[in-house]
Amino acid sequence: MKSHTTYLTFETTERRQFVRITESVQAAVEEAGVDEGMALVSAMHITAGVWVNDDEPGILEDALEWLDKLAPPSWQPPVNDVAQSLRPTPGDYRHHRGGEDNGDAHLKNLLVHHQVIVPITAGRLDLGPWQQVFYAEFDGRRSKRVVIKVLGE
Amino acid sequence: MKSHTTYLTFETTERRQFVRITESVQAAVEEAGVDEGMALVSAMHITAGVWVNDDEPGILEDALEWLDKLAPPSWQPPVNDVAQSLRPTPGDYRHHRGGEDNGDAHLKNLLVHHQVIVPITAGRLDLGPWQQVFYAEFDGRRSKRVVIKVLGE
Amino acid sequence: MKSHTTYLTFETTERRQFVRITESVQAAVEEAGVDEGMALVSAMHITAGVWVNDDEPGILEDALEWLDKLAPPSWQPPVNDVAQSLRPTPGDYRHHRGGEDNGDAHLKNLLVHHQVIVPITAGRLDLGPWQQVFYAEFDGRRSKRVVIKVLGE
Numbered sequence: 156m157k158s159h160t161t162y163l164t165f166e167t168t169e170r171r172q173f174v175r176i177t178e179s180v181q182a183a184v185e186e187a188g189v190d191e192g193m194a195l196v197s198a199m200h201i202t203a204g205v206w207v208n209d210d211e212p213g214i215l216e217d218a219l220e221w222l223d224k225l226a227p228p229s230w231q232p233p234v235n236d237v238a239q240s241l242r243p244t245p246g247d248y249r250h251h252r253g254g255e256d257n258g259d260a261h262l263k264n265l266l267v268h269h270q271v272i273v274p275i276t277a278g279r280l281d282l283g284p285w286q287q288v289f290y291a292e293f294d295g296r297r298s299k300r301v302v303i304k305v306l307g308e
Numbered sequence: 309m310k311s312h313t314t315y316l317t318f319e320t321t322e323r324r325q326f327v328r329i330t331e332s333v334q335a336a337v338e339e340a341g342v343d344e345g346m347a348l349v350s351a352m353h354i355t356a357g358v359w360v361n362d363d364e365p366g367i368l369e370d371a372l373e374w375l376d377k378l379a380p381p382s383w384q385p386p387v388n389d390v391a392q393s394l395r396p397t398p399g400d401y402r403h404h405r406g407g408e409d410n411g412d413a414h415l416k417n418l419l420v421h422h423q424v425i426v427p428i429t430a431g432r433l434d435l436g437p438w439q440q441v442f443y444a445e446f447d448g449r450r451s452k453r454v455v456i457k458v459l460g461e
Numbered sequence: 462m463k464s465h466t467t468y469l470t471f472e473t474t475e476r477r478q479f480v481r482i483t484e485s486v487q488a489a490v491e492e493a494g495v496d497e498g499m500a501l502v503s504a505m506h507i508t509a510g511v512w513v514n515d516d517e518p519g520i521l522e523d524a525l526e527w528l529d530k531l532a533p534p535s536w537q538p539p540v541n542d543v544a545q546s547l548r549p550t551p552g553d554y555r556h557h558r559g560g561e562d563n564g565d566a567h568l569k570n571l572l573v574h575h576q577v578i579v580p581i582t583a584g585r586l587d588l589g590p591w592q593q594v595f596y597a598e599f600d601g602r603r604s605k606r607v608v609i610k611v612l613g614e
Contacts (some may be wrong), residue, residue: 156309156462158497158614160582191311193459194349195499195578199589201493201514206510207422208354213402213413221415224394225378225531237393239545241530249519261520262527268343268421274348276313281455283352302587304580306499306613307459308309309462344464346501346612360575361507366555367567374568377547378531390546421574425501427610429466431557434608436505461462 161185166293192307202260204267312340345460355404355413358418465493473601498613510573
Protein backbone atom coordinates (compact mmCIF):
# COMPACT_ATOMS: atom_id res chain seq x y z
CA MET A 156 0.00 0.00 0.00
CA LYS A 157 1.23 3.47 -0.86
CA SER A 158 0.40 6.58 1.10
CA HIS A 159 1.14 10.20 0.23
CA THR A 160 0.30 13.50 1.89
CA THR A 161 0.17 16.96 0.30
CA TYR A 162 -0.91 20.27 1.80
CA LEU A 163 -2.35 23.12 -0.25
CA THR A 164 -2.29 26.68 1.08
CA PHE A 165 -4.81 29.37 0.14
CA GLU A 166 -4.90 33.10 0.68
CA THR A 167 -8.10 34.19 -1.02
CA THR A 168 -8.70 37.81 -2.03
CA GLU A 169 -12.40 37.53 -1.17
CA ARG A 170 -13.95 36.63 2.16
CA ARG A 171 -16.11 34.03 0.39
CA GLN A 172 -14.72 32.32 -2.69
CA PHE A 173 -14.62 29.01 -4.55
CA VAL A 174 -11.15 27.91 -5.73
CA ARG A 175 -10.87 25.08 -8.24
CA ILE A 176 -8.31 22.51 -7.10
CA THR A 177 -8.98 19.48 -9.32
CA GLU A 178 -5.58 19.81 -10.99
CA SER A 179 -3.77 19.99 -7.64
CA VAL A 180 -5.53 16.83 -6.47
CA GLN A 181 -4.59 15.03 -9.69
CA ALA A 182 -0.98 16.22 -9.22
CA ALA A 183 -0.96 14.75 -5.70
CA VAL A 184 -2.16 11.42 -7.10
CA GLU A 185 0.69 11.42 -9.61
CA GLU A 186 3.26 12.28 -6.94
CA ALA A 187 1.87 9.36 -4.91
CA GLY A 188 2.30 6.98 -7.83
CA VAL A 189 -1.09 5.46 -7.02
CA ASP A 190 -3.07 3.77 -9.82
CA GLU A 191 -5.96 2.37 -7.77
CA GLY A 192 -7.14 3.97 -4.55
CA MET A 193 -8.72 7.05 -3.02
CA ALA A 194 -7.73 10.68 -2.52
CA LEU A 195 -9.13 12.35 0.59
CA VAL A 196 -9.36 16.14 0.18
CA SER A 197 -10.07 17.76 3.53
CA ALA A 198 -10.14 21.38 4.67
CA MET A 199 -8.08 21.88 7.85
CA HIS A 200 -10.29 24.77 8.95
CA ILE A 201 -13.70 25.07 10.50
CA THR A 202 -14.87 27.96 8.30
CA ALA A 203 -14.22 26.34 4.92
CA GLY A 204 -15.45 23.39 2.87
CA VAL A 205 -14.73 21.21 -0.13
CA TRP A 206 -17.37 20.79 -2.84
CA VAL A 207 -17.47 18.75 -6.02
CA ASN A 208 -19.60 20.44 -8.65
CA ASP A 209 -19.51 22.08 -12.08
CA ASP A 210 -17.03 24.86 -12.87
CA GLU A 211 -19.81 27.11 -14.20
CA PRO A 212 -19.62 30.65 -12.78
CA GLY A 213 -23.42 30.97 -12.50
CA ILE A 214 -23.64 27.91 -10.22
CA LEU A 215 -20.87 29.16 -7.96
CA GLU A 216 -22.48 32.61 -7.68
CA ASP A 217 -25.90 31.06 -7.06
CA ALA A 218 -24.40 28.88 -4.32
CA LEU A 219 -22.66 31.74 -2.50
CA GLU A 220 -25.81 33.90 -2.54
CA TRP A 221 -27.96 31.02 -1.32
CA LEU A 222 -25.52 30.06 1.46
CA ASP A 223 -25.72 33.66 2.71
CA LYS A 224 -29.48 33.24 3.05
CA LEU A 225 -29.35 29.84 4.78
CA ALA A 226 -26.41 30.69 7.04
CA PRO A 227 -26.59 34.49 7.27
CA PRO A 228 -23.59 36.55 8.36
CA SER A 229 -24.23 39.18 11.02
CA TRP A 230 -21.56 41.62 9.76
CA GLN A 231 -23.89 42.73 6.95
CA PRO A 232 -27.66 43.38 6.83
CA PRO A 233 -29.76 40.26 6.18
CA VAL A 234 -30.65 40.00 2.49
CA ASN A 235 -34.30 39.18 3.21
CA ASP A 236 -36.78 37.98 5.84
CA VAL A 237 -35.65 34.36 5.68
CA ALA A 238 -32.03 35.34 6.28
CA GLN A 239 -33.22 37.52 9.16
CA SER A 240 -35.16 34.62 10.69
CA LEU A 241 -32.27 32.19 10.30
CA ARG A 242 -29.99 34.42 12.35
CA PRO A 243 -29.62 33.34 15.96
CA THR A 244 -32.41 34.29 18.31
CA PRO A 245 -30.08 36.13 20.74
CA GLY A 246 -29.63 38.69 17.92
CA ASP A 247 -26.07 37.69 17.17
CA TYR A 248 -24.14 34.43 17.11
CA ARG A 249 -23.15 33.23 20.57
CA HIS A 250 -19.76 32.49 19.00
CA HIS A 251 -19.24 36.24 18.58
CA ARG A 252 -19.11 36.79 22.34
CA GLY A 253 -15.39 36.03 22.08
CA GLY A 254 -14.83 38.79 19.52
CA GLU A 255 -15.21 36.72 16.33
CA ASP A 256 -17.56 37.71 13.49
CA ASN A 257 -17.54 34.46 11.47
CA GLY A 258 -20.36 32.49 13.10
CA ASP A 259 -22.06 32.11 9.71
CA ALA A 260 -18.91 30.52 8.24
CA HIS A 261 -19.09 27.67 10.77
CA LEU A 262 -22.65 26.92 9.64
CA LYS A 263 -21.64 27.12 5.97
CA ASN A 264 -18.92 24.58 6.78
CA LEU A 265 -21.65 22.31 8.14
CA LEU A 266 -23.78 22.66 4.98
CA VAL A 267 -20.99 22.21 2.44
CA HIS A 268 -19.04 19.63 4.47
CA HIS A 269 -15.31 19.96 4.83
CA GLN A 270 -14.15 17.05 2.72
CA VAL A 271 -14.61 14.76 -0.25
CA ILE A 272 -12.99 11.52 -1.29
CA VAL A 273 -12.18 11.08 -4.95
CA PRO A 274 -11.78 7.56 -6.31
CA ILE A 275 -8.59 6.89 -8.33
CA THR A 276 -8.81 4.51 -11.28
CA ALA A 277 -5.91 3.83 -13.66
CA GLY A 278 -3.97 6.71 -12.15
CA ARG A 279 -6.69 9.30 -12.77
CA LEU A 280 -9.33 10.95 -10.57
CA ASP A 281 -12.43 8.94 -11.42
CA LEU A 282 -14.81 11.91 -11.73
CA GLY A 283 -17.82 12.42 -13.96
CA PRO A 284 -17.43 14.69 -17.00
CA TRP A 285 -18.63 17.84 -15.19
CA GLN A 286 -17.21 17.18 -11.73
CA GLN A 287 -14.54 19.55 -10.48
CA VAL A 288 -13.16 19.78 -6.94
CA PHE A 289 -13.48 23.18 -5.25
CA TYR A 290 -12.07 24.57 -2.06
CA ALA A 291 -14.88 26.67 -0.56
CA GLU A 292 -13.63 29.56 1.52
CA PHE A 293 -16.11 31.26 3.87
CA ASP A 294 -13.76 33.37 5.98
CA GLY A 295 -10.76 34.12 3.85
CA ARG A 296 -8.14 36.80 3.28
CA ARG A 297 -5.74 34.83 5.48
CA SER A 298 -3.72 31.66 5.15
CA LYS A 299 -5.78 28.45 5.15
CA ARG A 300 -4.89 24.85 4.32
CA VAL A 301 -6.26 21.67 2.76
CA VAL A 302 -4.74 18.25 3.31
CA ILE A 303 -4.75 15.67 0.49
CA LYS A 304 -4.14 12.09 1.58
CA VAL A 305 -3.72 9.56 -1.21
CA LEU A 306 -4.04 5.86 -0.35
CA GLY A 307 -3.77 2.92 -2.73
CA GLU A 308 -1.27 1.12 -4.88
CA MET B 309 -4.38 -4.51 -0.79
CA LYS B 310 -7.32 -5.24 -3.08
CA SER B 311 -9.11 -2.64 -5.16
CA HIS B 312 -12.28 -3.03 -7.19
CA THR B 313 -14.37 -0.59 -9.21
CA THR B 314 -18.03 -0.92 -10.18
CA TYR B 315 -20.29 1.55 -11.98
CA LEU B 316 -24.06 1.63 -11.52
CA THR B 317 -26.29 3.27 -14.12
CA PHE B 318 -29.66 4.85 -13.39
CA GLU B 319 -32.47 6.06 -15.60
CA THR B 320 -35.12 7.22 -13.16
CA THR B 321 -38.74 7.66 -14.22
CA GLU B 322 -39.13 10.70 -11.95
CA ARG B 323 -37.16 13.92 -12.04
CA ARG B 324 -36.54 13.55 -8.29
CA GLN B 325 -36.31 10.09 -6.81
CA PHE B 326 -34.51 8.01 -4.18
CA VAL B 327 -33.22 4.63 -5.39
CA ARG B 328 -32.08 2.07 -2.82
CA ILE B 329 -28.69 0.64 -3.77
CA THR B 330 -27.52 -1.13 -0.58
CA GLU B 331 -27.67 -4.52 -2.27
CA SER B 332 -25.61 -3.31 -5.25
CA VAL B 333 -22.94 -1.94 -2.92
CA GLN B 334 -22.84 -5.25 -1.02
CA ALA B 335 -22.53 -7.09 -4.36
CA ALA B 336 -19.56 -4.89 -5.31
CA VAL B 337 -17.88 -5.78 -2.00
CA GLU B 338 -18.35 -9.48 -2.73
CA GLU B 339 -16.98 -9.11 -6.26
CA ALA B 340 -13.97 -7.34 -4.72
CA GLY B 341 -13.38 -10.20 -2.30
CA VAL B 342 -12.69 -7.66 0.44
CA ASP B 343 -13.27 -8.67 4.07
CA GLU B 344 -11.92 -5.57 5.82
CA GLY B 345 -11.95 -2.16 4.19
CA MET B 346 -14.14 0.63 2.87
CA ALA B 347 -16.57 1.08 -0.01
CA LEU B 348 -16.77 4.57 -1.49
CA VAL B 349 -20.13 5.21 -3.15
CA SER B 350 -19.96 8.40 -5.19
CA ALA B 351 -22.37 10.01 -7.65
CA MET B 352 -20.59 11.00 -10.88
CA HIS B 353 -23.03 13.86 -11.47
CA ILE B 354 -23.47 17.32 -10.05
CA THR B 355 -27.24 17.13 -9.72
CA ALA B 356 -27.44 13.95 -7.64
CA GLY B 357 -26.41 12.71 -4.21
CA VAL B 358 -25.95 9.64 -2.06
CA TRP B 359 -27.72 9.40 1.30
CA VAL B 360 -27.69 6.77 4.02
CA ASN B 361 -30.98 6.68 5.86
CA ASP B 362 -34.02 4.51 6.59
CA ASP B 363 -35.99 2.86 3.79
CA GLU B 364 -39.25 4.24 5.13
CA PRO B 365 -41.39 5.84 2.40
CA GLY B 366 -42.58 8.66 4.69
CA ILE B 367 -39.01 9.81 5.38
CA LEU B 368 -38.12 9.81 1.69
CA GLU B 369 -41.25 11.80 0.79
CA ASP B 370 -40.64 14.22 3.68
CA ALA B 371 -37.05 14.73 2.49
CA LEU B 372 -37.99 15.44 -1.14
CA GLU B 373 -40.67 17.97 -0.13
CA TRP B 374 -38.29 19.70 2.29
CA LEU B 375 -35.43 19.83 -0.22
CA ASP B 376 -37.79 21.60 -2.63
CA LYS B 377 -38.35 24.28 0.01
CA LEU B 378 -34.66 24.72 0.90
CA ALA B 379 -33.38 24.54 -2.68
CA PRO B 380 -36.42 25.62 -4.72
CA PRO B 381 -36.71 24.80 -8.41
CA SER B 382 -37.69 27.66 -10.70
CA TRP B 383 -39.56 25.50 -13.22
CA GLN B 384 -42.53 25.28 -10.83
CA PRO B 385 -44.20 27.86 -8.55
CA PRO B 386 -42.57 28.14 -5.11
CA VAL B 387 -44.48 26.06 -2.57
CA ASN B 388 -44.48 28.84 0.03
CA ASP B 389 -42.87 32.14 1.10
CA VAL B 390 -39.67 30.53 2.35
CA ALA B 391 -39.15 28.72 -0.95
CA GLN B 392 -39.81 32.02 -2.74
CA SER B 393 -37.21 33.82 -0.58
CA LEU B 394 -34.61 31.10 -1.07
CA ARG B 395 -34.78 31.49 -4.83
CA PRO B 396 -31.95 33.57 -6.28
CA THR B 397 -32.35 37.33 -6.02
CA PRO B 398 -31.96 37.89 -9.80
CA GLY B 399 -35.35 36.11 -10.10
CA ASP B 400 -33.91 32.98 -11.65
CA TYR B 401 -30.73 30.96 -11.17
CA ARG B 402 -27.72 32.52 -12.90
CA HIS B 403 -26.96 28.97 -14.06
CA HIS B 404 -30.08 29.09 -16.24
CA ARG B 405 -28.60 31.79 -18.48
CA GLY B 406 -27.05 28.94 -20.46
CA GLY B 407 -30.44 27.32 -21.09
CA GLU B 408 -30.46 24.89 -18.15
CA ASP B 409 -33.37 24.64 -15.69
CA ASN B 410 -31.73 22.52 -12.95
CA GLY B 411 -30.09 25.17 -10.76
CA ASP B 412 -31.96 23.82 -7.74
CA ALA B 413 -30.52 20.34 -8.31
CA HIS B 414 -26.97 21.67 -7.89
CA LEU B 415 -27.93 23.09 -4.50
CA LYS B 416 -29.66 19.85 -3.50
CA ASN B 417 -26.40 18.07 -4.40
CA LEU B 418 -24.65 20.40 -1.95
CA LEU B 419 -27.13 19.65 0.85
CA VAL B 420 -27.24 15.88 0.43
CA HIS B 421 -23.57 15.49 -0.51
CA HIS B 422 -22.59 13.31 -3.45
CA GLN B 423 -20.96 10.43 -1.62
CA VAL B 424 -20.70 8.15 1.38
CA ILE B 425 -18.11 5.63 2.53
CA VAL B 426 -19.38 2.41 3.99
CA PRO B 427 -17.08 0.43 6.29
CA ILE B 428 -16.64 -3.27 5.45
CA THR B 429 -16.24 -5.71 8.34
CA ALA B 430 -16.05 -9.49 7.88
CA GLY B 431 -17.09 -9.12 4.25
CA ARG B 432 -20.31 -7.21 5.03
CA LEU B 433 -21.29 -3.54 4.87
CA ASP B 434 -20.95 -2.49 8.51
CA LEU B 435 -24.21 -0.50 8.68
CA GLY B 436 -26.59 0.05 11.56
CA PRO B 437 -29.86 -1.91 11.58
CA TRP B 438 -31.85 0.84 9.81
CA GLN B 439 -29.19 2.21 7.49
CA GLN B 440 -29.74 1.79 3.77
CA VAL B 441 -27.76 3.43 0.96
CA PHE B 442 -29.77 5.56 -1.47
CA TYR B 443 -28.91 7.17 -4.77
CA ALA B 444 -30.65 10.56 -4.69
CA GLU B 445 -31.63 11.80 -8.13
CA PHE B 446 -32.54 15.49 -8.50
CA ASP B 447 -32.53 15.85 -12.29
CA GLY B 448 -33.35 12.47 -13.69
CA ARG B 449 -35.09 10.86 -16.63
CA ARG B 450 -31.71 10.41 -18.30
CA SER B 451 -28.72 8.16 -17.83
CA LYS B 452 -26.68 8.88 -14.69
CA ARG B 453 -23.90 6.95 -12.96
CA VAL B 454 -22.48 6.10 -9.54
CA VAL B 455 -18.97 4.77 -9.00
CA ILE B 456 -18.29 2.25 -6.22
CA LYS B 457 -14.63 1.88 -5.25
CA VAL B 458 -13.86 -0.91 -2.80
CA LEU B 459 -10.48 -0.86 -1.01
CA GLY B 460 -9.22 -3.33 1.56
CA GLU B 461 -8.09 -6.89 1.87
CA MET C 462 -2.32 -3.07 5.02
CA LYS C 463 -3.72 -2.89 8.54
CA SER C 464 -7.40 -2.63 9.39
CA HIS C 465 -8.99 -2.02 12.76
CA THR C 466 -12.59 -1.55 13.89
CA THR C 467 -13.86 0.13 17.04
CA TYR C 468 -17.41 0.86 18.14
CA LEU C 469 -18.33 3.75 20.47
CA THR C 470 -21.59 3.72 22.37
CA PHE C 471 -23.48 6.82 23.48
CA GLU C 472 -26.37 7.39 25.83
CA THR C 473 -26.85 11.15 25.83
CA THR C 474 -28.75 12.92 28.58
CA GLU C 475 -30.22 15.43 26.11
CA ARG C 476 -32.34 14.71 23.07
CA ARG C 477 -29.97 16.88 21.00
CA GLN C 478 -26.33 17.06 21.97
CA PHE C 479 -22.81 17.30 20.58
CA VAL C 480 -20.28 14.87 22.12
CA ARG C 481 -16.59 15.42 21.46
CA ILE C 482 -14.92 12.17 20.36
CA THR C 483 -11.53 13.29 18.96
CA GLU C 484 -9.66 11.49 21.72
CA SER C 485 -11.57 8.24 21.12
CA VAL C 486 -10.76 8.38 17.41
CA GLN C 487 -7.06 8.98 18.18
CA ALA C 488 -7.15 6.03 20.60
CA ALA C 489 -8.58 3.81 17.84
CA VAL C 490 -5.73 4.86 15.54
CA GLU C 491 -3.20 3.87 18.22
CA GLU C 492 -4.90 0.53 18.80
CA ALA C 493 -4.72 -0.03 15.05
CA GLY C 494 -1.00 0.70 15.00
CA VAL C 495 -1.49 2.72 11.81
CA ASP C 496 1.00 5.49 10.97
CA GLU C 497 -0.29 6.48 7.53
CA GLY C 498 -3.89 6.05 6.50
CA MET C 499 -7.47 7.11 7.14
CA ALA C 500 -9.96 6.80 9.99
CA LEU C 501 -13.61 6.60 8.97
CA VAL C 502 -15.93 7.80 11.74
CA SER C 503 -19.51 6.90 10.89
CA ALA C 504 -22.75 7.09 12.88
CA MET C 505 -24.66 3.81 12.73
CA HIS C 506 -28.00 5.61 13.14
CA ILE C 507 -30.23 7.63 10.89
CA THR C 508 -30.99 10.36 13.41
CA ALA C 509 -27.40 11.32 14.24
CA GLY C 510 -24.37 12.81 12.52
CA VAL C 511 -20.64 13.39 12.80
CA TRP C 512 -19.24 16.93 12.49
CA VAL C 513 -15.72 18.30 12.55
CA ASN C 514 -15.65 21.82 13.98
CA ASP C 515 -14.38 23.93 16.85
CA ASP C 516 -15.00 22.90 20.47
CA GLU C 517 -16.38 26.34 21.32
CA PRO C 518 -19.67 26.16 23.27
CA GLY C 519 -21.14 29.17 21.43
CA ILE C 520 -20.73 27.50 18.03
CA LEU C 521 -22.33 24.28 19.22
CA GLU C 522 -25.30 26.14 20.73
CA ASP C 523 -25.64 28.29 17.59
CA ALA C 524 -25.64 25.14 15.44
CA LEU C 525 -28.32 23.34 17.49
CA GLU C 526 -30.63 26.38 17.46
CA TRP C 527 -30.15 26.87 13.72
CA LEU C 528 -30.71 23.18 12.91
CA ASP C 529 -34.04 23.42 14.75
CA LYS C 530 -35.06 26.23 12.39
CA LEU C 531 -33.93 24.48 9.20
CA ALA C 532 -35.23 21.03 10.18
CA PRO C 533 -37.97 21.84 12.67
CA PRO C 534 -39.26 19.24 15.12
CA SER C 535 -43.02 18.86 15.37
CA TRP C 536 -43.05 17.87 19.05
CA GLN C 537 -42.52 21.52 20.05
CA PRO C 538 -43.95 24.79 18.68
CA PRO C 539 -42.00 26.22 15.72
CA VAL C 540 -39.54 28.89 16.90
CA ASN C 541 -40.51 31.31 14.12
CA ASP C 542 -42.21 31.66 10.73
CA VAL C 543 -39.36 30.07 8.79
CA ALA C 544 -39.39 27.00 11.02
CA GLN C 545 -43.17 26.86 10.57
CA SER C 546 -42.82 27.02 6.78
CA LEU C 547 -40.12 24.36 6.69
CA ARG C 548 -42.38 21.88 8.44
CA PRO C 549 -44.00 19.39 6.09
CA THR C 550 -47.04 20.60 4.20
CA PRO C 551 -49.29 17.77 5.48
CA GLY C 552 -48.97 19.45 8.92
CA ASP C 553 -46.75 16.74 10.37
CA TYR C 554 -43.98 14.52 9.06
CA ARG C 555 -45.28 11.61 7.00
CA HIS C 556 -42.75 9.53 8.95
CA HIS C 557 -44.82 10.10 12.10
CA ARG C 558 -47.73 8.07 10.72
CA GLY C 559 -45.97 5.03 12.18
CA GLY C 560 -45.93 6.54 15.66
CA GLU C 561 -42.46 8.13 15.56
CA ASP C 562 -41.83 11.78 16.48
CA ASN C 563 -38.28 12.18 15.15
CA GLY C 564 -38.87 13.20 11.54
CA ASP C 565 -36.78 16.33 12.07
CA ALA C 566 -33.81 14.23 13.24
CA HIS C 567 -33.68 12.42 9.89
CA LEU C 568 -33.42 15.78 8.11
CA LYS C 569 -30.75 16.98 10.55
CA ASN C 570 -28.83 13.79 9.71
CA LEU C 571 -29.00 14.82 6.06
CA LEU C 572 -27.68 18.33 6.79
CA VAL C 573 -24.84 17.32 9.10
CA HIS C 574 -23.97 14.12 7.25
CA HIS C 575 -23.39 10.93 9.19
CA GLN C 576 -19.65 10.53 8.73
CA VAL C 577 -16.21 12.03 8.32
CA ILE C 578 -12.85 10.59 7.34
CA VAL C 579 -9.84 11.81 9.23
CA PRO C 580 -6.40 11.51 7.59
CA ILE C 581 -3.68 9.85 9.70
CA THR C 582 -0.12 11.13 9.33
CA ALA C 583 2.80 9.90 11.47
CA GLY C 584 0.37 8.09 13.77
CA ARG C 585 -1.71 11.19 14.55
CA LEU C 586 -5.08 12.49 13.32
CA ASP C 587 -4.00 15.08 10.74
CA LEU C 588 -6.46 17.79 11.82
CA GLY C 589 -6.13 21.57 11.75
CA PRO C 590 -5.46 23.35 15.05
CA TRP C 591 -9.14 23.99 15.79
CA GLN C 592 -10.67 20.84 14.36
CA GLN C 593 -12.37 18.47 16.77
CA VAL C 594 -14.56 15.49 15.91
CA PHE C 595 -18.10 15.54 17.34
CA TYR C 596 -20.82 12.95 17.48
CA ALA C 597 -24.03 14.87 16.80
CA GLU C 598 -27.05 13.34 18.50
CA PHE C 599 -30.51 14.45 17.32
CA ASP C 600 -32.71 11.82 18.96
CA GLY C 601 -30.89 10.67 22.04
CA ARG C 602 -31.54 9.41 25.55
CA ARG C 603 -31.07 5.87 24.29
CA SER C 604 -28.15 3.73 23.22
CA LYS C 605 -26.59 4.74 19.90
CA ARG C 606 -23.34 3.72 18.18
CA VAL C 607 -20.54 5.02 15.99
CA VAL C 608 -18.18 2.76 14.04
CA ILE C 609 -14.53 3.77 13.58
CA LYS C 610 -12.70 1.93 10.80
CA VAL C 611 -8.97 2.59 10.56
CA LEU C 612 -7.16 1.62 7.35
CA GLY C 613 -3.49 2.09 6.54
CA GLU C 614 -0.08 0.83 7.55
